[in-house]
Amino acid sequence: MKAFNRILVTAALPYANGPVHIGHLAGCYLPSDIFVRFQRAKKADIKFVCGSDEHGVPITIRAMKEGVTPQQVVDKYHTVIKESLADMGISFDIFSRTSNQTHHETASDFFTKLYNKGLFEEKLTEQFFDEKTNTFLADRYITGTCPVCSNPNAYGDQCERCGSSLSPEQLINPRSTLSDAVPVKKQTKHWYFPLQQYEPWLKEWIIEGHKEWKNNVYGQCKSWLDSGLQSRAMTRDSNWGIKVPLPDAEGKVLYVWFDAPIGYISATKELTPDWADYWCKDDTRLVHFIGKDNIVFHCIIFPAMLKAHGGFVLPDNVPANEFLNIESEKVSTSRNWAVWVHDYIKDFPDQQDVLRYVLCANAPETKDNDFTWKEFQDRNNSELVSIFGNFVNRTFVLMHKLCNGKVPVLHADVTDEKETQLVSEFAATAAKVDQLLEQYKFRDALFEVIDLARKGNKFMQDREPWILARKLAEQPELQKQIDNCLHVCLQLTANLAILINPFLPFTAKKMLHMMKVVEKMLDWENAGKAKLLSVGYSLRAPELLFRKIDDAEITAQVEKLRAG
Structure with missing residues (x-):
């Protein structure tokens, strides 16, 4: 590598x-x-x-x-x-x-630079022209019926229904988006980049040299190259954009x-x-x-x-x-079938990490995926609240209740295999997350972090330090087991803050505040370490990292979406 x-x-x-x-x-x-x-x-x-x-x-x-x-x-x-x-x-x-x-x-x-190298092909071509507005109709200035899927509102560069890349000449019954007039053909000059000259090099560079690219990317590139590349106009007739820096290019701009x-x-x-x-x-x-x-x-x-x-x-x-659909339908800005980020911030203040979590957990990494408000609620309530947030909250509540709000000692004489096994998971999970993030597998990396929190929950549930605390009067030696349980859980919490930080930075910041540690603790070199929090160190009272989202909030969002 x-x-x-x-x-x-x-x-x-x-x-x-x-x-x-x-x-x-x-x-x-x-x-x-x-x-x-x-x-x-x-x-x-x-x-x-x-x-x-x-x-x-x-x-x-x-x-x-x-x-x-x-x-x-x-x-x-x-x-x-x-x-x-x-x-x-x-x-x-x-x-x-x-x-x-x-x-x-x-x-x-x-x-x-490309022009001075003689790389552009100057071509006089006939292009659609709107006589009513005296405008050449490039790209989205022209609509018509898609020759592939018969969508009557395909654009001159692409059909948004089937995704086909088009040229204006391919449209059936073309019309101007400016005036709805039927366009005529008129001659114009443009500068074309000869992509076909780079086809052999691109095949070697991508097909032979980048087999590690994601299948969806590699496959689409191979399809384009197998179909053969053609010269592509790098200029347009327009007054909005970067002027073509040539003396005979009045009214021309660089292709976007x-x-x-x-x-x-x-x-x-x-x-x-x-x-x-x-x-x-x-x-x-x-x-x-x-x-x-x-x-x-x-x-x-x-x-x-x-x-x-x-x-x-x-x-x-x-x-x-790939693409993210909304409630089983393609996003459509014209129909307002979308969840706008600025609206989300307004409707769910201080809950950016919930959306970050859901979008990563359901990311369209290899295929189109679907966002639903029900799944948003379920993932928040059953994963963020019940697994991650629950573990951190219980750890802090019990530490304040049973250990005077301080990081307890780890007693070697009562340490057992389950504690050792859980501590070994810190480094193992950090290594897996590191590898997955380097490979751009963000969903899998996130699930590893949540799984570590799940293991922490199970460990605490099995140990039941609250039950042990009730027996302290008769068996004071049980305090050592309580200390060990909460020591391990606190060190796990510190590891979770480091591992979750790339995904949920607002949450990681709250966790730092609760642990009274500086941001440097989030350095990746600390991931997997078992002694991040010093014995005897006082920690702050817990604050809830996440809150439950109720049905009424979700119903309101679905109704808002369907209202358009």
Whole structure:
């Protein structure tokens, strides 16, 4: 395995024409944050970059419908998105935006470098044109019937019903989204990137060189490559976006999928003067977290662009997730069939970790998964409250009641095999969680942590220190067994705080407060240790980590969703 000296993590740039929903969170923002928090705990040299994607046709369409400028649209949603993700604890080192000057310069320079190398093909083609509005109709300016699934409202670049990637010419009965007029064909010039020239290299790099990638990612890449790649236009007819830096390109901008991934580079430039260390040194581990609809752009188009430019590292992994459906239906922003992050924060204040937990436990890592409010309630009540929270709470309550609120001594003369076995689980679980997180298996890693809490509950239930306490008057020697039980459970609690921190950072912080320890205890090197809390140390009174969610709250959320 290749040795890396630094890590650069990117999360897909959210599109600034609307707020973010829980499908976005589950798709890339939560898994990337878990991975980054884990690596930070391991003291890795790591940067976590993201930002809003602020160009492209949907933004101009929304601006026209709302009677505002595209800049007003992106300013509004950049703020909404940034605040929503911050509220959920997504801990970017920078959240930039593609309307920034640094990005415009970086994307223009990138295009110019490829142009000066003679890599673009200039083509005169006929494209659909709306005579009513005097506008070329690229991508989402045009709709029609999908030739694959007969969806009457497919876009000129993609059918959202069946997921097929389309071109406007493939649509049946095309019409303009601006005026509903039937478009005509008109000649226009664009600059095409010859993807087919990079097909042999991409096959070697992905098919032979990255067999460890997730099956869904590897399979989609193989399908694209087996079908054969074609030149792809990297410019569009529009006045909103990054101007094509050529003298004969009036009214042309860079294609949003040319400019958006370069946003990772420009965001890193804004973050640190040492940006080139993260983009140009081959001992950098570059990881792109995305949803499955962006696989082709991050695994084929952007790497080919980087290869063509030269001097940049290529992604080591692209752990894309599948889609998260809501109550058995696909998310639809037009029908308001979504759970919006800013609404969740309002409806469930201070319960970010409940959503983080449920979305990770039910993450669409290998296939589309379904979010239901009933499962949200069940996982909270039966796993967070009854297993994890219950164990921590009982441990602290009993420690205050039976050990004067201090970490008791571990008495070697009464230590038995079950105690030793449970203590050995600390390091074993830490090792498993470490391995799973390095492999981007976030669900499995989370379940290992919960299973450790479950083992703690069983150990305490078997020991019944509250029963032993009733016999102390006649058998004072039983205090040693009580001490041992609670000593082990407290050290287990400290381990749980370390292990749960990448997943549930707000909860880990509460646990630190209860244990009266500094944040440094969460360093990953401490995971698995059996003596994290000193004997005789006074701990604070317990505070409930989670609360039960009742049926009325869930009914209200389902009704709100169905109301649209």
